[in-house]
Amino acid sequence: MWLAAWPVTAVFVLSNAATPLYTLWQHDIGFSAGTLTVVFAFYIVGLTGSLLVCGVLSDRLGRKPVLLPALALALAACLLFATATTVAALIAARLCTGIAVGAAVSAGMAAVTDIAGPERRRTAALLASCAMVLGAGLGPLLAGVLSETAPAPTVTVFAVEAVLLATAVLAVVRMPLHRPEAPAGGAWIRVPGVPRGNSRQLMLGIAVFAPGITATSFLLSLGPSLLSHLLHTTSRTLAGAMAFAMFLTATGVQFTVQRLPRRTILTTGATATTLSMITLIVALHTSSAPSLALSALLAGAGQGTGQLGGLSLLNSSIPPQRLAEANAALNVGGYLPAGILPVCTGYLSDTAGLTTSATVFGTTLAALALTGGLTIHTSKRQTTDPA
Secondary structure (H helix, E strand, C coil), X not given: CHHHHHHHHHHHHHHHHCHHHHHXXXXXXXXXXXXXXXXXXXXXXXXXXXXXXXXXXXXXHCCHHHHHHHHHHHHHHHXXXXXXXXXXXXXXXXXXXXXXXXXXXXXXXXXXXXXXXXXXXXXXXXXXHHHHHHHHHHHHHHHHHHHHHCCCHHHHHHHHHHHHHHHHHHHHHHCCCCCCCCCCCCCCCCCCCCCCCCHHHHHHHHHHHHHHHHHHHHHHHXXXXXXXXXXXXXXXXXXXXXXHHHHHHHHHHHHHHCCCCHHHHHHHHHHHHXXXXXXXXXXXXXXXXXXXXXXXXXHHHHHHHHHHHHHHHHHCCCCHHHHHXXXXXXXXXXXXXXXXXXXXXXXXXXXHCHHHHHHHHHHHHHHHHHHHHHHHHCCHHHHCCCC
């Protein structure tokens, strides 16, 4: 089960490895904050498109036929990042990364559950979720440190990541997985969904997971700019360390709350995301770096608990032959706002300034997170664990 989780971690290391390096590319290539968020958003475009296909393909063809091509595409993204000299190359690399991540969150996370078996489904949800956020945090930390201590900063990082992905390929090849018994009928390419009767669980998961992952996506895409604004520093190690701390919190909080009722887990996630946005606004208007750090930690807690709660709801009720598609549906619901809102904020910052745009973003997301928390609070039947 732990071995099955490694490909998810390796792909998610790539997902955020570019974060501390954007300041280098901005200096070398020359592009605005708005363009930066567009580059970031192409990752969401690739991921969303991948989720429309990979969940259904994985449930019908098996996990390996989806994961192996995805890992090959992730290796191609490493090559594009390492040799990028234009915005177009960065966009292509982010697009390939998004496609690979879409496969990892649908087929990869379902593979962990398949290997765990029905008796360990809750443990599998925890492990798959932690594999995702731990990889997402290791990526920027690794990139930040290597880019400031190793030669050829934008090359070395992705050479190391290529080695990690190669080990993930070996892990997938060795997985004891069989082709699932998929239901007949239905389109192979479609908006992913869940079986009849499970829509409520999916919507409740998205209500908390979406604001949480949108908060962390914003801090990933514009975090280095915020640090520069508050601390007047362009340290890539510091930017990577903040992202790592954010996702380390997302990992640790899941182990802390794993035995709590799902309703409590989801309510905690909504509360953490709301508080994260409040402290973000405080940080910007008081030029407080500690408040920004606290906002990042709270955002990590919001994503971690929202993700664990959403996956647990699906794992507890979705049959194995629809589980990858259900995972894809949860992530589509989460990543769409995570792509759209930071891009809008990035372009608004070019005209209205970073403080104003981030304040608008924080207020909007806090309202969404609060609404999600209230929805969970009034939906006791769907979010309370069975006896």
